[in-house]
Amino acid sequence: MNIIEFTALVCACSILAGFVGSLTGLGGGIIITPVLTLVLGVDIRYAIGASLVSVIATSSGAAAAYVREGFSNIRIGMFLEIATTFGALAGALLAARVSTGSISIIFGLALLYSAYVSSRSRRGRGDERRPNPLATRLKMNGSYPTPAGPKGYCPHAVPAGFSMMFGAGVLSGLLGIGSGALKVIAMDQIMGLPFKVSTTTSNFMIGVTAAASAGVYLSRGYIDPGLAAPVMLGVVAGSIAGARLLAEAKTKWLRLVFGVVIAVMAFEMIYHGVTGRL
Amino acid sequence: MTNQARPWTDQRVEEWIGDLLRAGVTLAAAVVLFGLCVHLARHGQVAPEYHVFRGEPLDLRTLSGIMREVLAFRGRGLIQLGLILLIATPVARVAFSVVAFAMQRDRLYVVVTLLVLAVLSYSLAGGRP
Numbered sequence: 001m002n003i004i005e006f007t008a009l010v011c012a013c014s015i016l017a018g019f020v021g022s023l024t025g026l027g028g029g030i031i032i033t034p035v036l037t038l039v040l041g042v043d044i045r046y047a048i049g050a051s052l053v054s055v056i057a058t059s060s061g062a063a064a065a066y067v068r069e070g071f072s073n074i075r076i077g078m079f080l081e082i083a084t085t086f087g088a089l090a091g092a093l094l095a096a097r098v099s100t101g102s103i104s105i106i107f108g109l110a111l112l113y114s115a116y117v118s119s120r121s122r123r124g125r126g127d128e129r130r131p132n133p134l135a136t137r138l139k140m141n142g143s144y145p146t147p148a149g150p151k152g153y154c155p156h157a158v159p160a161g162f163s164m165m166f167g168a169g170v171l172s173g174l175l176g177i178g179s180g181a182l183k184v185i186a187m188d189q190i191m192g193l194p195f196k197v198s199t200t201t202s203n204f205m206i207g208v209t210a211a212a213s214a215g216v217y218l219s220r221g222y223i224d225p226g227l228a229a230p231v232m233l234g235v236v237a238g239s240i241a242g243a244r245l246l247a248e249a250k251t252k253w254l255r256l257v258f259g260v261v262i263a264v265m266a267f268e269m270i271y272h273g274v275t276g277r278l
Numbered sequence: 279m280t281n282q283a284r285p286w287t288d289q290r291v292e293e294w295i296g297d298l299l300r301a302g303v304t305l306a307a308a309v310v311l312f313g314l315c316v317h318l319a320r321h322g323q324v325a326p327e328y329h330v331f332r333g334e335p336l337d338l339r340t341l342s343g344i345m346r347e348v349l350a351f352r353g354r355g356l357i358q359l360g361l362i363l364l365i366a367t368p369v370a371r372v373a374f375s376v377v378a379f380a381m382q383r384d385r386l387y388v389v390v391t392l393l394v395l396a397v398l399s400y401s402l403a404g405g406r407p
Contacts, residue, residue, distance in 0.1 A: 001325065001326070002322060002323050002324060002325060002326075003318065003321055003322050003323070003324050003325070003326050004318055004322040004323070006326040006328075007314070007318060040328075041328075041329045042328040042329060043328060043329055043330060043331035044331075045331045045333075046328050046331060053361055053364065053365075056364055056365060056367070056368060057303060057306075057307075057364060059368070060299045060302060060303045060364070060367050060368060060371075061299075061300075061303050063296070063299050070289070070292075072292070074288065074291070074292060074295070074375070075387060078372075078375060078387060078390055078391055078394065079387075079390055081372075081394045082390060082393050082394055082397075085394050085397040085398060085401075086397055088401075089397055089400065089401050092401070138386070139384070139386075139387075207299075207367070207368035207371070208368045208369075208371070208372060208394065208398070210368075211365050211368040211369055211398055211401075211402075212397055212398055212401045213401065214365045214401070214402075215365070215398075215401035215402035215403065215404060216401055216404065218339060218361075218362075218365070219339050219340065219404040220333070220339070221333035221334035221335075221336075221338070221339050222333070222334075223334065223338075223358075223361060224328070224334060225313065225317070225338065225353075225354040225355075225357035225358045225361065226314075226317060226321075226326075226354060226357070227328055228357070228361055229310045229311075229313065229314040229317070229357045229360075229361075230314065232306075232307070232310055232360075232361070232364065233307060233310060233311060233314070236303060236307055
């Protein structure tokens with residue numbers, strides 16, 4: 001296999017990863033890293049660098065399509081980005097000190113937990129819930145479009161969501177992923193935001209989070225242009241296609257895809273962390 | 279508080295941010311694609327060696343080094359320039375949000391956004407104290 005064939009293969013995998021990543025709010029990075037390392041035999045450090053680039057591309061490419069739909073909440077996103085960027089910077093600086101094997105095991109367990117949480121039936125999150133004083137002071141209350149007109153929502157448990165976001169940022173910086181799963185859980189499960197608002201705001205935040213660790217990765221030499229180029233181009237194409245489909249997709253179907261994808265990736269991460277192949 | 283009296287409404291700011299992100303990704307993708315074509319035209323028949331990690335040469339790690347590669351018209355340097363444009367896109371988005379919140383006289387969110395911008399700037403400088 002020469003570089004042209006290899007590049008075409010990487011590009012095809014990246015289109016698929018970008019499509020699934022944007023549709024689920026996970027980000028393409030979590031899918032492309034296992035594919036590059038397990039299927040194509042790329043060193044994990046190059047995979048992480050390329051994945052981080054694909055994460056920025058997914059978020060920006062999809063967010064451009066989402067913001068016009070009116071699902072994402074810029075204030076919630078920006079406030080929580082304080083936590084994710086600090087976390088991402090800490091994670092990127094930490095990555096050099098922790099073995100990737102143990103990181104991947106911890107990460108796999110976190111993913112399994114998130115798959116479990118998101119598969120549970122949700123608590124009754126009535127629209128009659130009264131506005132949370134902290135969220136109101138932070139101007140986080142908003143509304144999103146539904147077929148029956150705009151529907152309001154009021155986030156709650158802001159400190160808990162903020163803490164979870166710091167953790168999501170650390171994992172993003174450690175593994176070069178967008179940590180979309182944890183971001184969605186922080187907003188959807190902890191802060192009680194509607195699912196589509198959570199996934200689109202998450203997609204919106206992912207690019208900024210990833211940019212916070214990308215500088216560190218670039219200066220460390222983890223970002224290889226020959227690998228990152230087909231990954232980035234493929235993921236942008238796939239993520240735009242995924243974003244087009246989201247507005248019509250049923251939330252229930254979306255949650256199912258979301259659960260299955262993260263469960264499969266969790267088992268892969270744990271298995272390869274234990275066997276030390278990462 | 280109509281659109282005419284307050285042109286920097288949330289809805290319009292979101293639309294501008296959408297345009298900014300689309301423009302950034304499009305420009306970055308075009309540069310990366312061009313660089314990839316140059317790279318493949320020159321080195322396409324070589325076997326890939328991504329299973330061994332060697333780390334990138336110093337010229338592909340820093341902005342000044344990348345600019346030298348770009349001026350020498352090397353494919354890998356051009357790709358790296360496109361990737362820097364891509365990384366700069368969310369940073370530009372945050373910088374634009376600072377302006378947007380300032381125009382809305384939302385002091386709280388100006389401070390929030392400046393904090394995020396400070397962390398990003400520190401990381402882009404290499405994350406070293």
